[in-house]
Amino acid sequence: MSQTQGTQPFVLFDNVQKSYDGITLVVKSFNLGIDKGEFITLLGPSGSGKTTCLMMLAGFETATHGDIFLDGRSINNIPPHKRGIGMVFQNYALFPHMTVAENLAFPLEVRGFSKAEREDKVRKVLDMVQMDKFGGRRPAQLSGGQQQRIALARALVFEPSLVLMDEPLGALDKQLREHMQFEIKHLHEKLGITVVYVTHDQSEALTMSDRIAVFNDGIVQQLAKPADLYERPTNAFVAQFIGENNKLKGRVKTLTGDTALVEFADGQQAEALAVNCKGVGQPTLCSIRPERVRIGSQASLYATEGQVIELIYLGDHIRCRMSVYGDDSFIVKIPNAGDGTMLSVGQTIKVGWDKNDCRALDA
Incomplete structure (x- = not known):
């Protein structure tokens, strides 16, 4: 993992808080630095604040307090579509009326790529996720695992430097889920992108991550490498939640x-x-x-x-x-x-x- 230019990490949450009602803090004083090229997982039970942190980074939620920086600049007031971030959701969020190739070309079209560039990038990304023969199909004609591959391809097609994944494998069966964990990890290593991944599945977090931030009640309980988290938990919550x-x-x-x-x-x-x-x-x-x-x-x-x-x-x-x-x-x-x-x-x-x-x- 390489540190970005200067001393500031590639992604920085600086004393970020989030409240929906002005009283209860869903996220309490969240501080986290993520290096360029790092795969970091936000892990915790439902309602612990991990998805809220991801949505604030994506721009779909606004921080009540604090700053979020991307590559050295504050993105608090930048709308989601101008942040240049790839997103993968659990429900795939593919357009049902478009073919696979059209789904993948859409984010490129929005960004003003020419037809020839779009076709070239779509072909490359389909090949990358081993779906090169499926460009003409509609999402409804694909299995769950194939749809998830296309959702992943759509997040990667415009070559973002940061990709956010919110429980992306939650709808898959156990065997396919484990297979996709390794595929995503290998793609991350090959492309060198920065990934922020949200899950409540501890084995998934241990398998895939460079570091894991364990959340509970809006607070990071421990931030460490998978082996350190498992072998050396610092409090009872982490000890019982991991393994x-x-x-x-x-x-x-x-x-x-x-x-x-x-x-x-x-x-x-x-x-x-x-x-x-x-x-x-x-x-x-x-x-x-x-x-x-x-x-x-x-x-x-x-x-x-x-x-x-x-x-x-x-x-x-x-x-x-x-x-x-x-x-x-x-x-x-x-x-x-x-x-x-x-x-x-x-x-x-x-x-x-x-x-x-x-x-x-x-x-």
Whole structure:
């Protein structure tokens, strides 16, 4: 990712707020810099403010407070069609009475390209999304996946430097959705465009993004690379929203450097990495990924005992629900190594993990 000319990022949200009624802030003091060529995802549950931020960048919503800059200039007062931004929506938004080629030529016509230029660009972009034989068809004659490819092509046809995507794969089935994730990512890498992508699907965000901004209640909870977000969540919301997580409620007994000694509901104690806990005597939530837990002879130096409550066979792994530290919803993912490792419901077994994989967060 290259930094743009000077010190200012290519896209900059500077202390942006949005309210629809003058009282409730849907977006609260949003600050974000996006480098040229970066693929950044705004991720969060419905109503968290992510789509509102995208619509303010597109120009379909106006910021109540703050500035939005594109390539060094404020775009607050520039109408959407003059911002030079490509858009892809979940519902495709293709003109039903036009052929595929006419749909793709339309944004070029609006921008004053000649007929020969339009035909050349449409041919190139159809080839790029592997739809070169479909120019003469109407949208109704295409499958959902084909329509989404055309919607993507229309956003790219006038070669914008910035493309915004709002839940673009939401209407597709799982297999096609996963296929399109890789296609979009490969197109991004090939063309070097800047992409701002909105989704509530965490696996989609992890697969595609250079960085992810996790939203909740109008605030960015954490902005980081996918691996950092997954491995090192800074608060309980991010830990539970990104991937599956065990959440053990406890109270901080002692704090020594970056280590918290935590006491759990059943009176047992364990060490955790002190990431975001309020202090000695305060409640905390210890977060541990199910795949980081080891059982039996593989349990690491730090260990306790757990009782097996439920076993579910999922092909590549076995999902084991256990009672650990008085919590009956503790999950362990056991890789299916095909060695016949068998557990049984009711069995008590050693359970362990590395201290650094257990993060003491806000309660």
